[in-house]
Amino acid sequence: MFDTMTITKVVGGLCGALLVYLMGAWAAESIYHTGPSGHGDHAQQAYVIEVEGGDDHGGAEAEEGPSFEDLLASADVGKGARVFGKCKACHKLEDGANATGPHLYGIVGRAVDSVDGFGYSGALEQVADVWTPENLDGFLENPKGYAPGTKMSFSGLKKAEDRANLIAYLDSLDD
Structure with missing residues (x-):
């Protein structure tokens, strides 16, 4: 069935296909990574648009919305309950019922790292003493950025309205 000549051809x-593949990869690397002059000048911007009153940040400033205090004053507790759906996989609302994360009953105004029976990372104590609405807002926006080293793996709530609604909902749970 297979003789020496057939095996040699295969x-x-x-080997020929491998050689063609390697030469193609080498050619693509030289074309796309070093540029035509061989100095990597392909990364330079070709055209800069001048604008009046340009800033050093490379873009227009973000449009300012209402302040967090205004958002919290007009927060909707019902919408906050829906936003809590993202939290309930790791947190419980019952007092003393810890899950992957500590319980959130009475969180607004509670001391940071104060739930008995939960092993905190210690990163939160370095950024806040009490869970004020402002501290909760900063933490919920970006937990890893607010408290580097925290065990909370949630990526955060980007919308300020969602954070305000959630904080109002959590504040409404306790008396």
Whole structure:
């Protein structure tokens, strides 16, 4: 069935295909990564648009919305209950019922790292003493950025309205 000549042709074909692949990869690397002059000048911006009153940040400033205090004053507790759906996989609302995260009953105004029976990372104590609405807002926006080293793996709530609604909902749970 297979003789020496057939095996030699198959091995030669595979080696030839490998050679063509490697030469193509080498050619693509030289074309796309070093540029035509060989100095990597492809990364330079070709055209800069001048604007009046340009800033050093490379873009227009973000449009300012209402302040967090205004958002919290007009927060909707019902919408906050829906936003809590993202939290309930790791947190419970019952007093003393810890899950992956500590319980959130009475969190607004509670001391940071104060739930008995939960092993905190210690990163939160370095950024806040009490869970004020402002501290909760900063933490809920970006937990890892607010308290580097925290065990909370949630990426955060980007919308300020969602954070205000959630904080109002959590504040409404306790008397």
